[in-house]
Amino acid sequence: MAQVSGKIALVTGAARGIGQAIACQLAAEGADTALCDLQADWLTETAAKVAALGRRAQCYAVDVSQATAVQNTVAAVEKDFGRVDILVNNAGITKDAFLIRMSEQDWDQVLDVNLKGTFLFTKAVCRLMMKQRSGAIVNVASIIGLIGNAGQCNYAASKAGVIALTKSTAKEMASRGIRANAVAPGFIQTRMTEKLSEDIRKQMLAAIPLGRFGEPEDVARVVLFLASDAAAYVTGQVVTVCGGMVTA
Numbered sequence: 001m002a003q004v005s006g007k008i009a010l011v012t013g014a015a016r017g018i019g020q021a022i023a024c025q026l027a028a029e030g031a032d033t034a035l036c037d038l039q040a041d042w043l044t045e046t047a048a049k050v051a052a053l054g055r056r057a058q059c060y061a062v063d064v065s066q067a068t069a070v071q072n073t074v075a076a077v078e079k080d081f082g083r084v085d086i087l088v089n090n091a092g093i094t095k096d097a098f099l100i101r102m103s104e105q106d107w108d109q110v111l112d113v114n115l116k117g118t119f120l121f122t123k124a125v126c127r128l129m130m131k132q133r134s135g136a137i138v139n140v141a142s143i144i145g146l147i148g149n150a151g152q153c154n155y156a157a158s159k160a161g162v163i164a165l166t167k168s169t170a171k172e173m174a175s176r177g178i179r180a181n182a183v184a185p186g187f188i189q190t191r192m193t194e195k196l197s198e199d200i201r202k203q204m205l206a207a208i209p210l211g212r213f214g215e216p217e218d219v220a221r222v223v224l225f226l227a228s229d230a231a232a233y234v235t236g237q238v239v240t241v242c243g244g245m246v247t248a
């Protein structure tokens with residue numbers, strides 16, 4: 001049987017990259033999808049892929065960092081689908097700069113989207129999941145949230161925050177039948193990593209024991225596992241998906 005058959009999955013940042021791969025992986029295993037991104041028309045490609053897999057896709061325009069917009073979106077998803085079984089907080093941005101050159105705005109934007117956005121969606125969806133007395137949340141963190149990185153203090157702090165938020169959510173919500181876990185990807189080939197120089201890419205590749213960059217599908221398969229009943233006894237965990245770059 002498909003792993004998430006008949007479940008309703010809400011995925012943020014689903015227009016492209018890792019979010020698109022997650023939505024498609026969940027759809028391929030039987031889930032209907034509520035697709036969220038900054039603009040609804042950006043989601044057309046993902047929605048078409050989900051539909052081609054025989055599952056329902058509904059698109060929602062939402063900035064994950066805006067509380068009212070998040071509440072309205074979750075209310076619309078509840079109206080359209082009746083429930084949410086799986087929440088994947090995937091939307092994320094980078095605004096890299098060395099610490100002494102980083103503007104307050106670059107700090108705030110990254111924290112607002114990556115960390116506050118995850119908090120806002122978790123809070124809004126947990127209200128539904130608590131009524132259902134079931135649900136699975138998967139947050140997309142990063143190995144940078146575990147090990148830090150020069151030029152990414154805002155991003156590293158946001159992802160470390162996502163990991164701490166995940167662990168706290170898991171402890172708070174376990175008695176309500178809700179699990180929360182995080183994936184921490186390494187270097188995955190998407191628009192986010194396209195902008196890195198050839199030099200940096202070479203250095204990164206040399207540090208990956210499996211000898212290749214990750215693909216969005218590498219992350220999506222782990223998200224599927226954590227979102228599915230196969231992970232029924234797994235909560236509050238961080239699973240790295242990084243080709244062996246980080247092993248602790």
Ligand SMILES: NC(=O)c1ccc[n+]([C@@H]2O[C@H](COP(=O)([O-])OP(=O)(O)OC[C@H]3O[C@@H](n4cnc5c(N)ncnc54)[C@H](O)[C@@H]3O)[C@@H](O)[C@H]2O)c1
Pocket residue numbers: 012013014015016017018019036037038062063064065090091092093113140141142143184185186187188189190191192193
């Ligand atoms: N690519 C990597 O190597 C890598 C590594 C570790 C973690 N991650 C994380 O994976 C997630 C997905 O990254 P990606 O590489 O697919 O990036 P991407 O830039 O290709 O996609 C990010 C998506 O999020 C959406 N988004 C951005 N801000 C938003 C907002 N305020 N509200 C709603 N949607 C918003 C974008 O429109 C886009 O569709 C991010 O959280 C990122 O931090 C990526």
